[in-house]
Amino acid sequence: MSEKTIVALDAMGGDNAPLEIVKGAVDAVLASDEIEVLLYGDEEAVNAELSKYKYDNSRLKVVPTTEVISTSEHPVNAITKKKDSSLVRGLKAVKNGEADAFVSAGNSGAILAGGQVLVGRIKGVKRAPFAPIIPTENGPALLLDAGANVDCKPENLVQFAKMGAIYMRPILNREPRVGIVNLGAEEEKGNALVKETFPLLKEEKSINFIGSVESRDIPFGTADVIVCEAFTGNAILKMFEGVAKLFGKLMKKAFLSSIKAKIGALLALPALKKELKKYDTSTYGGAPMLGLRGLVVKTHGSAKAVEVKNSILQCSDFKKQRILETIQEQLGE
Amino acid sequence: MSEKTIVALDAMGGDNAPLEIVKGAVDAVLASDEIEVLLYGDEEAVNAELSKYKYDNSRLKVVPTTEVISTSEHPVNAITKKKDSSLVRGLKAVKNGEADAFVSAGNSGAILAGGQVLVGRIKGVKRAPFAPIIPTENGPALLLDAGANVDCKPENLVQFAKMGAIYMRPILNREPRVGIVNLGAEEEKGNALVKETFPLLKEEKSINFIGSVESRDIPFGTADVIVCEAFTGNAILKMFEGVAKLFGKLMKKAFLSSIKAKIGALLALPALKKELKKYDTSTYGGAPMLGLRGLVVKTHGSAKAVEVKNSILQCSDFKKQRILETIQEQLGE
Numbered sequence: 178m179s180e181k182t183i184v185a186l187d188a189m190g191g192d193n194a195p196l197e198i199v200k201g202a203v204d205a206v207l208a209s210d211e212i213e214v215l216l217y218g219d220e221e222a223v224n225a226e227l228s229k230y231k232y233d234n235s236r237l238k239v240v241p242t243t244e245v246i247s248t249s250e251h252p253v254n255a256i257t258k259k260k261d262s263s264l265v266r267g268l269k270a271v272k273n274g275e276a277d278a279f280v281s282a283g284n285s286g287a288i289l290a291g292g293q294v295l296v297g298r299i300k301g302v303k304r305a306p307f308a309p310i311i312p313t314e315n316g317p318a319l320l321l322d323a324g325a326n327v328d329c330k331p332e333n334l335v336q337f338a339k340m341g342a343i344y345m346r347p348i349l350n351r352e353p354r355v356g357i358v359n360l361g362a363e364e365e366k367g368n369a370l371v372k373e374t375f376p377l378l379k380e381e382k383s384i385n386f387i388g389s390v391e392s393r394d395i396p397f398g399t400a401d402v403i404v405c406e407a408f409t410g411n412a413i414l415k416m417f418e419g420v421a422k423l424f425g426k427l428m429k430k431a432f433l434s435s436i437k438a439k440i441g442a443l444l445a446l447p448a449l450k451k452e453l454k455k456y457d458t459s460t461y462g463g464a465p466m467l468g469l470r471g472l473v474v475k476t477h478g479s480a481k482a483v484e485v486k487n488s489i490l491q492c493s494d495f496k497k498q499r500i501l502e503t504i505q506e507q508l509g510e
Numbered sequence: 511m512s513e514k515t516i517v518a519l520d521a522m523g524g525d526n527a528p529l530e531i532v533k534g535a536v537d538a539v540l541a542s543d544e545i546e547v548l549l550y551g552d553e554e555a556v557n558a559e560l561s562k563y564k565y566d567n568s569r570l571k572v573v574p575t576t577e578v579i580s581t582s583e584h585p586v587n588a589i590t591k592k593k594d595s596s597l598v599r600g601l602k603a604v605k606n607g608e609a610d611a612f613v614s615a616g617n618s619g620a621i622l623a624g625g626q627v628l629v630g631r632i633k634g635v636k637r638a639p640f641a642p643i644i645p646t647e648n649g650p651a652l653l654l655d656a657g658a659n660v661d662c663k664p665e666n667l668v669q670f671a672k673m674g675a676i677y678m679r680p681i682l683n684r685e686p687r688v689g690i691v692n693l694g695a696e697e698e699k700g701n702a703l704v705k706e707t708f709p710l711l712k713e714e715k716s717i718n719f720i721g722s723v724e725s726r727d728i729p730f731g732t733a734d735v736i737v738c739e740a741f742t743g744n745a746i747l748k749m750f751e752g753v754a755k756l757f758g759k760l761m762k763k764a765f766l767s768s769i770k771a772k773i774g775a776l777l778a779l780p781a782l783k784k785e786l787k788k789y790d791t792s793t794y795g796g797a798p799m800l801g802l803r804g805l806v807v808k809t810h811g812s813a814k815a816v817e818v819k820n821s822i823l824q825c826s827d828f829k830k831q832r833i834l835e836t837i838q839e840q841l842g843e
Contacts, residue, residue: 327701368660393748415726444774
């Protein structure tokens with residue numbers, strides 16, 4: 178008998194909560210027998226959504242909570258004060274061993290702060306990075322740290338590199354190429370942090386370090402694991418999102434600008450959508466925080482059921498692939 | 511009689527040198543009576559190109575040089591050793607007051623290093639940032655520092671903000687909105703550098719500081735002057751380039767994938783090109799280094815004649831707008 182993965186799910190987080198979150202939970206339970214979901218949220222609202230579906234209710238349970246942390250709230254204040262929020266209760270379930278993982282589409286800052294404070298890091302892991310998948314021409318790449326830890330030390334970046342490689346190895350089914358974000362390809366380039374980190378990564382036997390990566394090359398998949406401190410990583414991640422959004426917007430504008438363009442778009446759109454589909458990361462679920470004593474996954478605030486479902490299934494993969502144990506073995510004290 | 515702007519032009523720099531560079535110089539001299547160009551480069555090669563055109567040869571002169579710095583050369587070594595290169599000689603012409611500005615499509619690192627070392631900074635300016643125009647939905651924005659100075663201090667960023675505002679004021683013909691790159695919109699967010707810089711920018715009376723800017727919002731033009739240290743700025747600039755290039759590539763792939771898509775593309779492309787044209791920054795010329803005792807402009811390595819021409823004309827605007835003098839008045843000692 179295979180072991181079940183228990184996922185604590187924040188039913189109240191994100192733009193589409195609880196509707197899409199609950200639907201995602203139901204879909205995940207239907208998709209895999211190995212999943213058990215604990216739905217943290219307002220009992221009445223969650224049950225109202227659940228009543229729409231048929232599912233195995235031995236593997237999908239509601240845990241009533243009375244508070245909600247909104248996306249506009251101050252992260253640290255919110256997790257300190259709202260002790261009966263779906264976000265805090267779900268994270269505590271991971272800490273207490275009642276769940277293997279926590280998934281939320283809610284307040285990013287609160288999830289990141291809560292991961293560090295409420296779940297806690299594996300002993301030996303100095304900082305727990307936020308590690309989203311970046312879509313590239315070459316398939317998925319992992320960017321870490323993309324937002325959790327600013328002002329890092331070289332040893333932190335080395336740990337990010339090792340954890341990133343551990344995480345991506347089973348996803349890619351080959352040895353991931355690890356690169357460090359830099360101003361240019363030459364080894365002597367970089368700020369003080371990169372210059373200090375570079376030789377340490379070069380020495381690190383457990384990873385396949387390929388050197389510097391310029392952000393210009395990231396979309397083309399020159400590295401599978403892209404290491405940087407969180408300020409730069411966040412700028413890169415959000416620039417990707419911003420430019421992609423701008424392109425979407427200007428394409429729409431162009432395609433609607435005349436009858437001729439409209440007809441053209443109608444003919445060309447299926448091919449364009451097929452090409453763009455390759456850059457859809459929702460199949461990988463959400464972005465994990467690595468190095469915690471349990472898995473914490475942040476899905477997009479705008480996540481629909483399919484992304485929620487995939488984020489839940491991702492927790493099962495994470496458990497089967499023994500990512501947490503491997504991080505503990507290789508980085509733990 | 512209006513005063514002429516003398517531009518030292520690196521005829522040997524960039525992918526299309528000397529052909530497109532020389533053509534750009536001729537076009538600039540034809541476009542404006544107020545421009546005088548000194549073409550630094552291999553006499554024979556440059557004259558061979560020049561012989562194709564008719565122009566006022568009292569305003570376009572060749573200054574023979576014997577060495578060339580390639581893009582692959584180590585910047586500091588190159589400018590130290592190749593004293594008779596077009597790049598070094600052109601920069602020295604600015605230093606010696608023989609030219610107002612230097613324009614090159616060559617080795618970026620050598621231009622940036624040469625600007626600092628050979629031209630030198632205005633007394634009182636601590637660091638001279640590289641400041642490219644970023645195209646946005648709202649028009650041009652200036653990103654600085656995008657590659658010259660890593661590991662900055664708060665006072666450096668404050669100077670970048672002031673110089674950026676001085677540069678953009680005449681371009682926009684209104685008071686530029688100055689923002690600092692940050693992880694989120696909240697004032698308490700940021701790394702140590704941003705947290706220290708934020709209150710200084712808030713106090714700075716000479717600029718219109720609008721607070722934090724997330725890189726996600728940069729393409730939509732939320733700020734006109736975007737301040738950061740060069741490591742982050744470079745990541746942002748190159749991510750913009752990389753994602754734009756990826757989109758171009760995948761659109762092309764989609765549009766060529768079937769007969770139907772090809773016909774669609776044929777119909778929709780004029781509208782798409784018109785929309786994309788708004789994001790073409792070549793009309794603004796190249797990217798200046800600000801705070802030097804003269805203007806140094808880096809154009810794209812792949813620059814064609816039109817961009818070279820615009821970069822030369824930009825030097826004339828810079829002089830007429832008294833940017834250098836204003837920086838000296840507001841930041842100089």
